[in-house]
Amino acid sequence: MTKLGVDERWDLIDKISKKTVTFGEYKHTLKDAIGELTVKPLTGIPIAIAVLYGFWSFFSSFAGFFTDGFFVKLFDEHWLLWLQEIFPGKESWLYYIFVGDPSATNCFEAFGVLTSGFFVAIGVVLPAIVAFYLILTLLEDSGYLPRLAVLIDTILHRIGLHGYAIVPTILSLGCNVPAVAATRILETRKERFIMMTILAIFIPCGAQLGIMKEVIPDTMGFVIFYLFMGYLIFGFILNKIIPGKTPEMLIDVPPYQMPTAQNVGRKLWMRTSSFFKVALPFVLLGCVIVNVLYLTGFIAWMGDILSPLFIGWFGVPSETAGPLIAAFLRKDLAVAQLSAIEMTKYQMISAVVLVSIYFPCVATFAMMLREGWKELLGSIAVLAVVVTLYGGLLHLIWILLGVA
Template sequence: MAVVAVEGAEAMVFSSDARWEMVDAITRQTVTYGTYKHTLGDVLGDLTVKPLTGIPVAFAALYAFWSVFTSFAGTLMTDGFMVKFFDGFWLPWMQSVWPDPASWHYFLFVGNPAADTCFEAFGMLTSGLFVSIGVVLPAVLVFYLMMTLLEDSGYLPRLAVLMDSVLHRIGLHGYAIVPIILGLGCNVPAVTATRILETKKQRFIMMTLLALFIPCGAQLGIMMSVLPDLVGIVMLCLIVGFCIFGFVLNKVIPGENPEILVDVPRYHWPVKEYVAKKLWNRTKGFLKEAVPFVLFGILVVNLLYLGGVIQGLANLLEPVFVTWFGVPKETVGPLIAAFLRKDLAIAQLSTIPMTTYQMVASVVLVTIYFPCVATFVVMLREGWKELIAAIVVLFVVVFIYGGIIHGIGILLGVA
């Protein structure tokens, strides 16, 4: 029974059935029903969220994403414009105006006086500017543009629904695809985006896997520029590692894996003003945070070379690197640089004489070795206990997975 108090009248008592009859009466007088006609957007929305049709669409969308990313950022911008400017004009000018090629300051800021390209020079004002402005900036710009279009059009939530069953097997749910895709642009916002996951277990697993197996857009840009033929095999190694160790972490770490609950909006055209604003804010963040770290990273590495620290560490760690990981001891330098910027480390690796197998193993090792300092700081903000636990897991994974890759190389006869 329900009691309804009416101002200026006596209280009236209604049964549950009478109350619903009154609701129906009010509804009939106030609500008008019509026939809803499905639009093209509704049809596309249904097709892209059902596994049978949605998975091929997802592969096609990601392939288009990658094709635009590589052709525009790598081929058109970097190879077509930036390489010609930096190697044809900037490097010769720096080598001609900077005094005393045999001095320590020439080595720090210009690099190798006999270098023909900015990659080979490895000076703060040559390789540093070329890596950050000539290679990384076009890659980041294109990535964030494509990411914003997927996000604002309404496709990203549908991709989350499609990925839910797969990601559940490693303790995550479908919306973990957001930090994964963000991590391909930059791990800093990706770690922050792990907050959309409900439990501490999910956030820890995602944060750890991001630091280990998701290369940022800057690193991808460098890989496409200096190692274009090896990007596929490197990504395959990282994807396999992501799945294997995600599955292990899900089994080892206690906690719940709740189901996904996500609003799937209708498809709509992105608003160009919002797209431009997001693109500017994200690119501005890269210029403010990443470029100084690239320049500072090259400066620190060159100082360590001048002080003999790199050579000393290379000799000390040679048994581990050569015997266990199967890579040259000279990779110590890039590993140190990787803590500042992993794209910088990949660029440095490209100057070391190695076999194809050693290059793949070295790039994978640099990728999973340690998060860059910017990601490290953001992970610390998420909690120092979680950061320490993630670092412990990281070192264990690096040692195990690096050894596995070397073992596979030996079995295949390429190590």
């Protein structure tokens, strides 16, 4: 078999195309006009802000409509009352694990597998996931995402990433697991490491966003802002200390396309069902494990040991130990659990931030391990530093503001 050199190959292609392809007059279409408006900074940046704001408003109103308008009533007024009535033995450990606190008046406080477990998974997280993926799919199929990448390229280069890193970042807002896989499109190890690490630490997933919206609706904006600043700050630092390059990458900006209902529907279904397969078992299992740990006194013991760290350094109640253990299984569950702990608004912000930046959930952890154990160890080292410094910084801010 003859093998050609690069130039020979292009020469041959040139000859072939001369004989077979004719380029007719090209008319500027509406698609091109929209295409230009969305990548030129002057018009593109306002459009991007509008798109992201629209994304957020749809997400919160859609999820809020179903959660507050329907599931909260269903679970608190019917499901919880019914379970408390029919489940035998209010003093037994079985009751504690499955129904939870017998005096609870809502499904957040009860923290049983059948009460909080199902409420978190179905009542809160499901609407959030559906809302998120519906919009994400529209953005994906229309072809807007690569344009966002072009716009944000300059900013992301400052943190050692290419503009295209916005794609894993946005995917990560749905779930960190596919986002870690998506880092494979980045060219160098350095880029992949930075991306994977700051994704796993700073980007809250859709489930977590959904539950935060329920538990801390007023202060959620600040939490997101603080996490996003962390993403930029630590990305910037990692870029400075990690050797390696962030090459310019040429990407194709595809033509805009009208998303088809069939594809949107199918993707929504695939992602929602795979969320259920992966998440539901972990939420329920997480409830069981945490309840057992409470019953055996393990969490109280951990809280005692860690209380200097929690109270002194992070400025959160020592009971936060429980949610932090749950956070390794599911972050949504951990945030739900935080709502049952008595603390000030500012402690709550710190605790939610800690739950977010502390260890990635077990599914993300497994995915990172698949990408390479050296990278995983590196990420864990970064994570330890981030939790200590960035978590502690928040406490310092509260002290300086006089609210801690």
